[in-house]
Amino acid sequence: MGLGLLASRALRSSRIIRNSTRTIVSTPELKNADAAAAAAAADAPSDLPKRNPVGGARVHIPNPDDVIEVFVDGYPVKIPKGMTVLQACEVAGVDIPRFCYHSRLSIAGNCRMCLVEVEKSPKSVASCAMPALPDFVLSSNSGLVLLVLVENQLKYSHCISAEKAVYMHQTHDLQGPRMKIKTDTPIAKKAREGVMEFLLMNHPLDCPICDQGGECDLQDQSMAFGSDRGRFTEMKRSVVDKNLGPLVKTVMTRCIQCTRCVRFASEVAGVEDLGMLGRGSGEEIGTYVEKLMTSELSGNVIDICPVGALTSKPFAFKARNWELKGTESIDVTDAVGSNIRIDSRGPEVMRVVPRLNEGCPSFRADLKLDLTSTLPDINEEWISDKTRFFYDGLKRQRLNDPMIRGADGRFQAVSWRDALAIVAEVMHQIKPEEIIGVAGKLSDAESMMALKDLLNKMGSNNIFCEGNGMCPNADLRSGYIMNTSISGLEKADTFLLVGTQPRVEAAMVNARIRKTVKATNAKVGYVGPAADFNYDHEHLGTDPQTLVEIAKGSHPFSSALKNAKNPVIIVGAGVFDRDDKDAVFAAVDTIAKNNNVVRPDWNGLNVLLLNAAQAAALDLGLVPESDKCIDSAKFVYLMGADDVNLDKLPDDAFVVYQGHHGDRGVYRANVILPASAFTEKEGIYENTEGCAQITLPAVPTVGDARDDWKIVRALSEVAGVGLPYDSLGAIRSRIKTVAPNLLEVDERQPATFSTSLRPEVSQKVSATPFTPAVENFYMTDAITRASKIMAQCSALLKK
Amino acid sequence: MASVVRSIFQSIKEKGIGNFIKELKQEGYVRCLADGNLLQTKIHNIGATLVGVDKFGNKYYEKLGDTQYGRHRWVEYAQKNRYNASQVPAEWHGWLHHITDHTGDELLLLKPKRYGLEHKENFSGEGDAYIYHSKGHTLNPGQRDWTRYQTWQPTKKE
Numbered sequence: 043m044g045l046g047l048l049a050s051r052a053l054r055s056s057r058i059i060r061n062s063t064r065t066i067v068s069t070p071e072l073k074n075a076d077a078a079a080a081a082a083a084a085d086a087p088s089d090l091p092k093r094n095p096v097g098g099a100r101v102h103i104p105n106p107d108d109v110i111e112v113f114v115d116g117y118p119v120k121i122p123k124g125m126t127v128l129q130a131c132e133v134a135g136v137d138i139p140r141f142c143y144h145s146r147l148s149i150a151g152n153c154r155m156c157l158v159e160v161e162k163s164p165k166s167v168a169s170c171a172m173p174a175l176p177d178f179v180l181s182s183n184s185g186l187v188l189l190v191l192v193e194n195q196l197k198y199s200h201c202i203s204a205e206k207a208v209y210m211h212q213t214h215d216l217q218g219p220r221m222k223i224k225t226d227t228p229i230a231k232k233a234r235e236g237v238m239e240f241l242l243m244n245h246p247l248d249c250p251i252c253d254q255g256g257e258c259d260l261q262d263q264s265m266a267f268g269s270d271r272g273r274f275t276e277m278k279r280s281v282v283d284k285n286l287g288p289l290v291k292t293v294m295t296r297c298i299q300c301t302r303c304v305r306f307a308s309e310v311a312g313v314e315d316l317g318m319l320g321r322g323s324g325e326e327i328g329t330y331v332e333k334l335m336t337s338e339l340s341g342n343v344i345d346i347c348p349v350g351a352l353t354s355k356p357f358a359f360k361a362r363n364w365e366l367k368g369t370e371s372i373d374v375t376d377a378v379g380s381n382i383r384i385d386s387r388g389p390e391v392m393r394v395v396p397r398l399n400e401g402c403p404s405f406r407a408d409l410k411l412d413l414t415s416t417l418p419d420i421n422e423e424w425i426s427d428k429t430r431f432f433y434d435g436l437k438r439q440r441l442n443d444p445m446i447r448g449a450d451g452r453f454q455a456v457s458w459r460d461a462l463a464i465v466a467e468v469m470h471q472i473k474p475e476e477i478i479g480v481a482g483k484l485s486d487a488e489s490m491m492a493l494k495d496l497l498n499k500m501g502s503n504n505i506f507c508e509g510n511g512m513c514p515n516a517d518l519r520s521g522y523i524m525n526t527s528i529s530g531l532e533k534a535d536t537f538l539l540v541g542t543q544p545r546v547e548a549a550m551v552n553a554r555i556r557k558t559v560k561a562t563n564a565k566v567g568y569v570g571p572a573a574d575f576n577y578d579h580e581h582l583g584t585d586p587q588t589l590v591e592i593a594k595g596s597h598p599f600s601s602a603l604k605n606a607k608n609p610v611i612i613v614g615a616g617v618f619d620r621d622d623k624d625a626v627f628a629a630v631d632t633i634a635k636n637n638n639v640v641r642p643d644w645n646g647l648n649v650l651l652l653n654a655a656q657a658a659a660l661d662l663g664l665v666p667e668s669d670k671c672i673d674s675a676k677f678v679y680l681m682g683a684d685d686v687n688l689d690k691l692p693d694d695a696f697v698v699y700q701g702h703h704g705d706r707g708v709y710r711a712n713v714i715l716p717a718s719a720f721t722e723k724e725g726i727y728e729n730t731e732g733c734a735q736i737t738l739p740a741v742p743t744v745g746d747a748r749d750d751w752k753i754v755r756a757l758s759e760v761a762g763v764g765l766p767y768d769s770l771g772a773i774r775s776r777i778k779t780v781a782p783n784l785l786e787v788d789e790r791q792p793a794t795f796s797t798s799l800r801p802e803v804s805q806k807v808s809a810t811p812f813t814p815a816v817e818n819f820y821m822t823d824a825i826t827r828a829s830k831i832m833a834q835c836s837a838l839l840k841k
Numbered sequence: 842m843a844s845v846v847r848s849i850f851q852s853i854k855e856k857g858i859g860n861f862i863k864e865l866k867q868e869g870y871v872r873c874l875a876d877g878n879l880l881q882t883k884i885h886n887i888g889a890t891l892v893g894v895d896k897f898g899n900k901y902y903e904k905l906g907d908t909q910y911g912r913h914r915w916v917e918y919a920q921k922n923r924y925n926a927s928q929v930p931a932e933w934h935g936w937l938h939h940i941t942d943h944t945g946d947e948l949l950l951l952k953p954k955r956y957g958l959e960h961k962e963n964f965s966g967e968g969d970a971y972i973y974h975s976k977g978h979t980l981n982p983g984q985r986d987w988t989r990y991q992t993w994q995p996t997k998k999e
Contacts, residue, residue, distance in 0.1 A: 704993025
């Protein structure tokens with residue numbers, strides 16, 4: 043028997059002894075605690091390579107006295123007071139694994155994935171729930187039992203809250219060693235591995251048939267932090283799926299009980315539908331009674347769910363996320379201009395997901411972080427269900443060929459040349475003042491500019507955008523945009539909503555108002571028809587008379603406005619269609635003047651627009667010469683306008699419909715010119731707060747369709763009044779001469795002059811009550827009306 | 842050789858000279874003159890046992906004894922002008938290639954019908970109609986519709 047054989051035997055026997063403990067921990071250093079401690083001490087801070095904060099996070103420290111210093115893996119980090127250990131780690135450039143923690147939701151601390159080691163604490167701590175503390179070392183279990191050590195001596199041992207600990211620190215002026223957080227020690231690694239093993243115990247191994255596969259937090263983190271084998275041999279539990287409606291698909295067996303969806307529903311969406319039932323292994327998320335999730339933001343639970351328990355129903359089994367091409371674009375279904383990513387595969391839009399857009403780092407706003415940035419902060423990271431699920435409308439009812447209505451009243455597909463020739467010929471036969479143009483809800487700035495230029499060259503100035511009414515006031519930009527800005531609404535403490543139901547008109551603005559109301563108990567007064575709100579509000583009245591009373595100060599709500607520090611008035615764009623709109627705006631101006639709503643440091647006077655095209659149309663001056671122009675029109679150019687009222691149009695008028703969907707507008711049309719939808723073209727849209735943004739083409743155009751501005755440009759050529767631009771760049775320099783703010787993309791341009799410059803109006807407000815501007819939240823324009831999912835939603839979710 | 846000549850004369854006597862010549866043509870004897878493969882098969886056939894005929898008319902022969910082992914089973918294709926190995930149906934393939942000793946007829950009796958598709962010979966290189974085109978190919982008559990959108994259908998309103 044040779045030496046080698048002996049040695050191998052000895053090795054084998056020792057391995058058997060080691061394996062008898064059946065450990066799965068892949069950190070053998072733990073076996074030898076002294077050596078590990080020595081190794082930890084060895085990498086003490088001296089000259090460590092520089093680390094960058096996670097996700098480019100920036101810390102804005104308003105008060106230099108509130109700075110504390112902690113050590114993360116030996117790196118000293120300066121953070122403001124009140125930050126959690128997890129946030130301190132992010133600033134230090136360490137990404138802590140987490141499931142339940144979400145920067146925009148309250149802290150639950152129940153997944154335990156974010157455990158880190160803190161020096162002098164007997165146990166590892168959940169970093170998401172633990173405040174980073176300045177001078178003494180706390181050890182806690184969910185921040186409830188605290189041992190306070192000062193200069194390594196136990197001073198307090200209390201059952202207190204984390205807030206109280208901070209308070210104690212402030213009052214006692216304690217000095218001691220800095221908090222030392224360790225994220226890559228054997229203890230932290232073992233803790234993560236153990237937590238991951240528990241999470242995977244009851245999680246099904248169905249990644250191959252799971253829609254979350256490839257974008258699953260559990261998948262990623264088990265690869266990064268989990269063990270390479272499991273020890274669980276018993277049966278896994280199973281949970282009955284819940285029916286949450288037509289949008290969210292549930293596979294509740296996959297749920298890891300992070301409660302993000304429960305917190306989202308109650309905190310952001312404002313519906314107390316979801317909850318946690320049962321305890322222990324019987325714990326499950328549910329609605330308790332069979333109930334659909336009736337929220338306009340319900341789709342966001344799909345994004346925040348870290349596993350595949352809540353997935354998109356329309357997207358189920360349609361594609362894998364690695365097959366998709368993401369295009370960062372803008373939503374045009376309402377005036378908010380939510381930032382979205384259009385995920386497409388080939389010529390198809392497969393899904394729409396929100397794009398994180400915020401001026402501040404990914405920490406909660408209540409942490410006194412930098413909010414002064416001019417970067418757009420529009421939809422945080424949520425989008426409404428309409429934005430998320432209307433995309434199947436892009437594939438239905440599309441116009442793909444130019445068509446001419448024949449003598450028998452039937453449409454016939456023709457070539458572009460013939461269609462444009464006929465339009466140009468008719469246009470020349472008609473008197474210039476009888477030509478009108480109507481821009482639709484979804485028109486981009488370029489095409490509206492081109493159409494206005496074309497009509498002006500033909501001698502007509504009757505062009506307007508639907509939704510703006512027949513005599514819009516485009517003189518003062520502050521009179522039609524949201525002057526406070528959407529993120530600015532968070533600073534308000536009193537709201538007066540005039541004829542607007544933000545929940546259906548602009549769901550993301552409504553979410554901001556709700557956030558403010560929840561955070562600061564801001565008062566909300568509402569004038570308008572009975573409406574659905576998901577926060578406390580006072581219904582002051584239904585007609586403009588109430589406004590006059592508030593302006594006079596005789597209404598009980600006027601005292602609330604008077605006492606408010608940052609009052610906000612939001613007027614709905616539905617008012618534009620009222621006959622007494624000047625009087626309503628005058629009343630609003632009086633209220634603003636009396637209550638100091640517009641100050642140098644605060645502008646609380648807002649108009650909440652309805653459609654993506656409205657703000658840009660008014661900026662470009664799409665104002666008709668006469669408000670009765672439709673009654674005498676002989677030639678109407680509808681550029682995607684489906685909701686304009688053409689009842690008064692003479693029967694012999696020639697109607698050209700240029701658009702992408704066969705919706706209401708085509709039925710009156712004589713010629714149809716197919717155009718591209720917003721997912722297929724590059725276009726500038728200005729949202730309700732005056733922030734210009736650009737859509738990018740995600741998919742190719744359909745059939746023979748062309749970009750809107752190109753059609754208008756081609757028509758001008760055929761008509762012999764060629765427009766002086768041939769490219770997108772050239773048309774944008776034309777826009778620059780009219781409305782330069784439209785080219786300041788992704789940067790909000792506040793209005794220069796306040797509405798106090800408006801002329802006096804002698805008009806009296808009428809007693810007609812305000813009417814709801816949006817009848818059906820899910821179906822507001824040509825694309826959403828073509829969508830099957832939206833039809834389903836409005837059938838099931840609209841009461 | 843004498844027996845061959847004798848049997849020829851016998852069949853001429855039975856069928857008449859016209860029918861005999863017709864049969865010669867059908868059986869490929871005329872073609873033999875130009876096609877050496879066929880001629881060799883015909884010569885090979887002399888004294889061999891006909892084991893079976895499949896549904897296409899291919900004849901399967903076996904000759905044990907003085908034939909070289911491995912060359913003792915062969916097929917005479919039904920088509921004399923254009924023949925290739927893909928014309929052998931699946932049930933006879935095993936017998937012909939010495940995979941099994943069951944003849945194709947036995948296999949058909951032995952098992953319920955298992956093959957989903959009728960045997961089809963390979964037409965590669967036989968013209969456009971026989972070339973495989975993928976489901977997206979324009980020349981595929983059942984070409985798949987790759988349009989991913991529905992068009993608006995003009996309907997007369999009112």
